[in-house]
Amino acid sequence: MKGLAVLSRRPRVSNSKMPNHTVILYHFYVSPVSRSALLLIRALGIKHTVEIINLLAKEQMNPEFIKMNPLHTVPVLNDGGFIIYDSHVIMKYLVNEYGKDDSLYPTNPKKAALVDQRLFFSATYLFARFITFYTPTLFFGSPPDEENRAKLNEALQFLNKFLEGQKWVAGDNMTIADFSIIPMMASMEASGSFDLASFSNVWSWYQRTKSAMEGFGYEEVCQTGADAFGSIYKSKLK
């Protein structure tokens, strides 16, 4: 695996739960789920390095990487030898292990169930429909499939409903559910293939969440990757 350490951060706040070692995130900036995990690491202020796995060059198929993650997907976290994959699982783990409190993933079972419901929605509706719509164009240059576009549009309508009268995706404060969803929204906006502003609740949540995340590198971690996603996608439409 040809890894490249590009980012290294020290904790922003003193937190006795922080690891003494540096965690490693195997990441590709074009991937929205990978950006979710990196954004959260930045928000928690965990000392980390990033190893780029270039999916466009099929680096995820390298035997060394497959040994870590048989599913050959990013993100993958290596926390002092403990290896875990799936962005949702990584985020829950990191808040439980290193969060200075439980605000990003509650310990209260009912509050946690609501966050979990939104995470499962993110994984099984939004992301599933997102990759079904974008992958054929992004990787094979196929024209966008209108049925798949309608399915993803429907998932946006569901999200819009969840956000009716709500500031955040799950509960009264920002949680990992917001981290899970925002990188997909940024990619969709950058691709120019969906009118996010027409989903008014989604649109105001999106603006609010972007500003809330500015303090820990939204622009660098999320927007840059979303812009790269958007320009690759647009180049394949021609």
Ligand SMILES: N[C@@H](CCC(=O)N[C@@H](CS)C(=O)NCC(=O)O)C(=O)O
């Ligand atoms: N549910 C997983 C999805 C991971 C996933 O599908 N990642 C894609 C990039 S968006 C990937 O690495 N694909 C490469 C492959 O399947 O070979 C998560 O949230 O981490």
